[in-house]
Amino acid sequence: MFEGYSLAELGSIFAMQGFAGLILFSVFVLMALGLAIIFGQMGVINMAHGEFMILGAYVTYLCSNFISSTVPALFPAYFFIAMILAFFASGALGMLVEWGMIRFLYRRPLDTLLATWGLSLILQQVFRSVFGAREVGVVLPDWLMGSVAVTDTIEVPINGLFVMALTIAITVVIYAVMFRSRWGQGVRAVMQNRTMAGAVGINTEKVDRYTFGLGCGIAGVAGSAFTMVGSTGPTSGQLYIVDTFLVVVFGGAQSLIGTIASAFTISQAQSTMEFFLSGSTAKVLTLLTVVVILMLRPQGLFVLKVRR
């Protein structure tokens, strides 16, 4: 499979595919972070996670249309406004869902799976009724278009760089919130020992609601970032849900570092193989490898040592 390429060409191919892999990695991380909080910390399987992403993407789409038609001067910066709106829209919906549905289903993870799948079907149909079945895309501001030429053969698209920068920023914020803030400490206390956390005066119901909201909000931001690299349709969310779950499970459900590491491994493997094999074969091989490793190591790559 390497015949016909010179060494320099191979180098460029790997660099380009590696970079494509990095963009995929950013997308995976953004999708998986929210899920890692909800699934890893709370033990809830949210099959509607993809739909929360799509909600963020549609908010971005609406925002881009609104700003370009009413205040074009703000257009270069619309993206940041859209992201904040997407976070609050998805987060608010997430809290509503937690209040109306999830809180009755704690300790029944398989049932949360079915119920949130139902939610995802309803949301899909809502999207289809409101925005139509066609995929929509946003217009990027000028400064996000084009690419940077690193060498003669290696080019790096700017929107990809932007998504990556965004991923790093969001990851750092999540880390700070979960592991450095008092609130995050409360969240982890509740998840590890609910009764004890309640006994020391933490309002566990409130913590649950805000944690779920935070996870969904991050999904919204992910969807918003997603509009820069692809278009959005009512069923786009479903395409990614299995991948995202595998990323989270593969990394070890309770470890954020694990989520990042597994997103990196999976995206790089897939993107490198994609160049030499067909896209579907690469995908099958990646998924199979992940599944086989999971059978050997059911707890995932990084296991958090917790006394049960």
Next chain:
Amino acid sequence: MTRNPQNGLLGRIDGGVAGILLLAALLVIVLPLGLDIFRLNMVGKYLTYAFVALGLVLCWGSAGILSLGQGIFFGIGGYCMAMFLKLEASSPEATKIQSTPGIPDFMDWNQLTALPWFWEPFHSLTFSIVAVVAVPALLAFIVGLAMFKRRVGGVYFAIITQAFAAILTILIVGQQGYTGGINGITDLRTLKGWDIRTDEAKLVLYFVNAALLIGCILLCLYVRRSKLGRILVALRDKEDRVRFSGYDVANFKIFVFCFAAALSAVGGAMFTLQVGFMSPSFVGIVPSIEMVIYCAVGGRLSLLGAVYGTLLVNWAKTMLSESFPELWLFAMGALFIGVVMVFPNGLAGLYQQYIAPRLRRPTVGRTTIPATAAPIIPPHTAAD
């Protein structure tokens, strides 16, 4: 659950012999008399999903293993049957306009010049019928062995089976020359020279399907009432305790997973025969989860409930998508949420809770079990 299954929760909810006779009468007498051949064929198609739902009752309801990949086995069963029928439909005379006569048309379109090796044995009907059951069971055995021996269970098992469904769909769609790709295997005509597209053939196949289904219900009932069935329930409720009692828990789980896989595959094969094609759209994640809802609506603990649930959901789906296509997803979503939050034991659970006590009132002096004795939510869901 230490109660004797004859009058315990399982015994009551199964419906027993009277319930099976009632279902048999409905399937074999009432429906064929009341429906035209088009609708009857449609019911036949629904009934093939009921095989999957039966498997899920054993696998999920009894043993607490939720597989989100039953579409895999349904699909493999269906494909095994479709391969045989396709080879029969592509005899050299029938396909002489192709550049390579004697191979299925989609292979010809994809520039294949010879039949792939794994298609060869499907010239034989006996082999195909054995393959319908054996291939999915073998696959389930391998997956089950790898997972249950490593004590992968609950949520992780569900997610991994889902990944398998994704993998298989991508494979089938990607390998167009070998599998027919996204269109699947279409244009199936005869079974050993017997045209399966005529109305009489459809009627015969419907009855064969119904008889098979009743047979499978009896088989499932036998499994559940045997000692094995009781061990399954025990390991669902307290897996560790069963393990400490000296049972190899993994073997029981592997068995029930393989059994469910084989049942689903029989359904898949009957689907191919009655509908006349097989495609990857019955294999993937979405159909697999829909199959879980058939079982959940009917009642995850009730074999008969699963059959009624399948019929009801599919009938509602057909009616709704004929007249209000946009409502269907809302209804389906509401079903998922409702069944989990409001009636976790499905229609059978509602029947047990509200209707059966009234029917039983005249014999109150005998042994009636208070409704509260039955846990409404199976405790296994909390065990993971």
